Amino acid sequence: MIDHMSALFTLGNMQFLLRGAGMTLLLTMIGCTAGLFGGFLLAYARGSKGTLTAPLRWGATAFVEIFRRIPFLVTLFLVLYTAQMIVPRAPLFWVAVVSICLLCSAYMAEIVRSGMESVPAPQIEAAEVMNFSRWRITWMIVLPQAWKVILPSAVSYMVMFVKDTALASQAGVFELMFAGKALANRGLDPFLVFATVLFAYFVISWPLARFGRWLEAQLARRTHEGDRR
Amino acid sequence: MAHLDISGLEVRYGTVPVLSGIDLAVERGELVGLVGPSGSGKSTLLRALVGLVPPAAGRVVLEGKDVDYASKASLRGLRDHAAIVFQQYNLFQNMSVLDNITVTPVKVRGRPKAEAEAEARALLARVGLAGKERAYPDQLSGGQQQRVAIARALALKPALILLDEVTAALDPELVRDVLDVIKDLAGEGITMLLVSHEMGFIREAAHRVVMMDAGRVVEVGPPSQIFDAPTEERTRAFMSKIIRH
Numbered sequence: 484m485i486d487h488m489s490a491l492f493t494l495g496n497m498q499f500l501l502r503g504a505g506m507t508l509l510l511t512m513i514g515c516t517a518g519l520f521g522g523f524l525l526a527y528a529r530g531s532k533g534t535l536t537a538p539l540r541w542g543a544t545a546f547v548e549i550f551r552r553i554p555f556l557v558t559l560f561l562v563l564y565t566a567q568m569i570v571p572r573a574p575l576f577w578v579a580v581v582s583i584c585l586l587c588s589a590y591m592a593e594i595v596r597s598g599m600e601s602v603p604a605p606q607i608e609a610a611e612v613m614n615f616s617r618w619r620i621t622w623m624i625v626l627p628q629a630w631k632v633i634l635p636s637a638v639s640y641m642v643m644f645v646k647d648t649a650l651a652s653q654a655g656v657f658e659l660m661f662a663g664k665a666l667a668n669r670g671l672d673p674f675l676v677f678a679t680v681l682f683a684y685f686v687i688s689w690p691l692a693r694f695g696r697w698l699e700a701q702l703a704r705r706t707h708e709g710d711r712r
Numbered sequence: 713m714a715h716l717d718i719s720g721l722e723v724r725y726g727t728v729p730v731l732s733g734i735d736l737a738v739e740r741g742e743l744v745g746l747v748g749p750s751g752s753g754k755s756t757l758l759r760a761l762v763g764l765v766p767p768a769a770g771r772v773v774l775e776g777k778d779v780d781y782a783s784k785a786s787l788r789g790l791r792d793h794a795a796i797v798f799q800q801y802n803l804f805q806n807m808s809v810l811d812n813i814t815v816t817p818v819k820v821r822g823r824p825k826a827e828a829e830a831e832a833r834a835l836l837a838r839v840g841l842a843g844k845e846r847a848y849p850d851q852l853s854g855g856q857q858q859r860v861a862i863a864r865a866l867a868l869k870p871a872l873i874l875l876d877e878v879t880a881a882l883d884p885e886l887v888r889d890v891l892d893v894i895k896d897l898a899g900e901g902i903t904m905l906l907v908s909h910e911m912g913f914i915r916e917a918a919h920r921v922v923m924m925d926a927g928r929v930v931e932v933g934p935p936s937q938i939f940d941a942p943t944e945e946r947t948r949a950f951m952s953k954i955i956r957h
Contacts, residue, residue: 603801604801605798605799605800605801605802606801606802606803606804606805608764608796608798609796609798609802609804609861610804611764612762612763612764612791612794612795612796613791613795613816613820613868614788614791614792614816614820615816615820619819619820623804623815623819624804624806627806628805628806
């Protein structure tokens with residue numbers, strides 16, 4: 484056991500795992516940031532009225548419904564093979580980034596939408612009757628109230644999503660899980676390797692989960708910015 | 713011609729008619745109370761007038777102008793002259809009282825900020841809320857919020873104000889303050905349609921009362937007629953129920 488441990492816990496191996504963990508964190512951050520923007524655009528498109536924007540509305544709805552329902556692994560391979568058709572040597576990192584953005588946007592779209600729907604309808608109708616444009620209603624009235632509902636859900640989704648990024652290793656993307664598999668393949672004790680990987684996932688997601696809960700408590704306590712202005 | 717002329721107005725939810733053939737002419741500066749049982753279409757009538765519910769048929773003429781609810785430009789024109797106040801959640805919760813009142817004059821109509829703010833302060837004083845400019849809606853009572861909502865409507869300088877059960881969600885002791893503000897507005901040249909269950913107030917303040925039932929106008933007349941000597945059986949039945957409870 485001691486031998487196994489000293490074989491695994493070398494500076495080189497730890498740096499290797501750390502690079503994997505860094506990539507996991509990076510993929511999570513990119514996914515959730517892009518997802519928040521993409522999700523907003525999708526939610527905005529889905530909420531449009533009128534016949535002219537109908538194709539946009541249906542397109543956004545189809546996007547959200549499809550990518551929320553198919554397994555992430557399927558999305559990943561879909562993007563991988565599509566990318567390879569267009570660019571023969573498509574870099575795997577970007578394949579992972581694109582897949583992750585697709586998935587995150589679809590999920591965040593629902594989080595953003597339910598956040599925007601939490602704003603009482605009469606406020607929106609009042610603005611409509613006062614000749615506010617839809618964009619102005621969203622920007623000046625809905626989002627300033629909805630983000631308090633959106634943010635905690637977005638963070639808790641992010642915590643879940645950290646784990647989903649492990650699937651990217653299936654497409655050969657270098658991240659934490661991939662680093663673990665590589666070490667195990669090198670003949671290091673798989674139990675120890677994956678226990679270390681598990682610990683690393685925990686170290687990434689636990690503070691994030693705590694941050695989410697803290698944020699929720701803060702936002703619940705603070706009803707509006709006016710108190711501190 | 714009447715200031716607001718509604719003829720043959722119809723609203724349907726799917727195939728279910730909610731308003732059928734509403735005819736009503738309202739003179740400038742008139743305060744008209746709408747009464748009737750729940751679900752009789754009073755609120756729907758107000759919502760249809762400002763285009764929140766698209767009418768299926770009929771004609772609405774405000775200040776001599778035909779309103780085309782299918783046309784965005786026509787609807788914008790109408791909404792420049794009409795304001796509506798709802799039962800609750802009227803105010804933008806993320807804005808101060810002052811911003812609530814000035815946001816439309818400044819951002820939508822492009823008026824100078826200082827001018828709009830001075831007017832807003834005067835309006836707040838008028839509804840008895842001077843000094844509350846910096847407060848946020850959730851720091852005010854329901855009655856105060858409704859008075860801000862009325863001040864906000866007035867800041868638009870509307871020719872027509874629609875009041876949809878504006879006191880229904882308030883604690884009884886706060887109702888009077890709001891009603892006093894409304895009464896104060898009557899006779900200032902602003903045409904008002906008021907949906908309310910405050911029968912005492914309607915009897916005292918309204919120039920005319922419209923009795924509605926099942927999406928139709930049953931009877932129109934001065935308060936003395938509707939409350940004391942209704943000509944229609946349906947009105948009589950409704951009034952007797954109101955008085956008895």
